Amino acid sequence: MTAAGPLRVFMVVGEESGDQLGARLMEALIRRTGGAVTFTGTAGSRMEALSLRSIFPLHDIAVMGFGPVIARLPTIVRRVYQTVDAALEADPDVVIIIDSPDFTHQVAKRIRKARPGIPIVDYVSPSVWVWRPGRAAKMARYFDHLLAILPFEPEVHRQLGGPPTTYVGHPLVDRPELLQPAAGERPALAAGAVPTLLVLPGSRNSEITRLLAVFGETVGRLQATGHRFELVLPAVERHAERIATETADWAVKPAIITGEAAKFAAFRRAHAALAASGTVTLELALAGVPMVVAYRLDALFRLAKPLLLRMPGARFTSMVLPNIILGEKAIPEHLDDEVTPDRLAPAVAGLLSGTPDRARQVIALERLWSLMQLPGGRSSADTAAEVVLATARRRA
Structure with a gap:
C-alpha cells in the first residue's frame, strides 16, 4: 500500500x-x-x-x-x-x-x-x-x-x-500433492509386477508427427523382447482422436487419457516414461518417474542446431530441463538421428525393473526437489x- x-x-x-x-x-x-x-x-x-x-x-x-x-x-x-x-x-x-x-x-x-x-x-x-x-x-x-x-x-x-x-x-513445487505418490499409489517393482509405462509424444501436432510412430515402434520392440507393461498415453484433448487412430495397431495398445487431473494421477502411479523434450520432463522428474527423453527438430532448427542447447557457462549441453537443473545428464536424451527404436528400446527397458540405471535416476530425481524448493x-x-x-x- x-x-x-x-x-x-x-x-x-x-x-x-x-x-x-x-x-x-x-x-x-x-x-x-x-x-x-x-x-x-x-x-x-x-x-x-x-x-x-x-x-x-x-x-x-x-x-x-x-x-x-x-x-x-x-x-x-x-x-x-x-x-x-x-x-x-x-x-x-x-x-x-x-x-x-x-x-x-x-x-x-x-x-x-x-x-x-x-x-x-x-x-x-x-x-x-x-x-x-x-x-x-x-x-x-x-x-x-x-x-x-x-x-x-x-x-x-x-x-x-x-x-x-x-x-x-516453480509453481509445481508448491503443489507436491499433484505429483508425489501417496502411500500405495505407485506399486513397488517387485518380482513379477507389471510396471506402468507412460508414452508422451508431445502436445503439438508437429511433435506428434515426428515422434508418435517411432515411439510405437519402440513399444513394439519392448514387447517383442519379452517386456510386459501397462501402457498409458496422456494426450491433449484436441489430439486424442488422432492419437487413438494412429496407435490402434500398436503391439501394446495404450490407454489414452486426457485432462490434467488424469495426467497427474497417471504420473503418480507410473514407473517409467518415454517422453518428448519439454515442460513435461520437469513434471515427470518432480513426480519421481525415471524417463528416456527424445526429440526431433524440424528442418529449420536442424540447420541451427550448433547454436541450440548450450546454456552459458554449462559444462555440457542438454535439451532436458531436469538435467540442466541437476547439472548432470541423469536422464538419457536422444536427438534427431538418435531417435530410433534401436536406441530407445534398450534405454527404456533399463527402467522397467530394479536396475542400477533406474536406481541412479531415482536418486537424481529426489535431489531435484531440494534444488527447486525455496x-x-x-x-x-x-x-x-x-x-x-x-x-x-x-x-x-
Missing part, C-alpha cells in the same frame, strides 16, 4: 498459463497488502474472478504457430497498442508481464519508452539459455526485475547481462509478490 492509497498494479498476460500464474500472484498481493491493491490489464478467467476485468478477450492473442500468428497479426498488433494505452492511462505503481514474450515484451518496450518511471517486472524468463541469448541484455533495458521459475536462470541472466533476476520458485517452505507466489512490492514505486 502506498501513502496515496492502494497499490495500483497493471498486469499483462497472453495465454492460459499466464492467467494461472497471474491469479496466484494476485492472491498473494491481496494477502500481503491486506487488500489495499487494485488491478487492471489483460486477464483470463482466473484473474477476472479476482476482480481484474480484462481490456479484451485473451483468445484474441493466445495463438501459437507461424501460420496462425500471421493470420491474426493485425489483431495482435492492435491489441499491443491498446494494452500500452491502457497502461499509460492507468499510471500504475508497477507493471507485471507474465510469459508470452512475443506479445508481452512488445507491450513492455513501449511502456518503458513512453513512461520510463513506471517499474516493469517480468514473470517467467524466455529460454535465453537455449535460443537467442542476446535477448537477455535487451530485456535489461526495459525490465526492472525478472522473476525466474527455474533455479539456474538468475546466473544465466547475470552472465548474459540480463535484468536483475530472482528465483521465486528456503523456509515459502510459496512461489508469495516470493514473487515480495519482489513485486519491493520493485513498485512509492508515491508521496
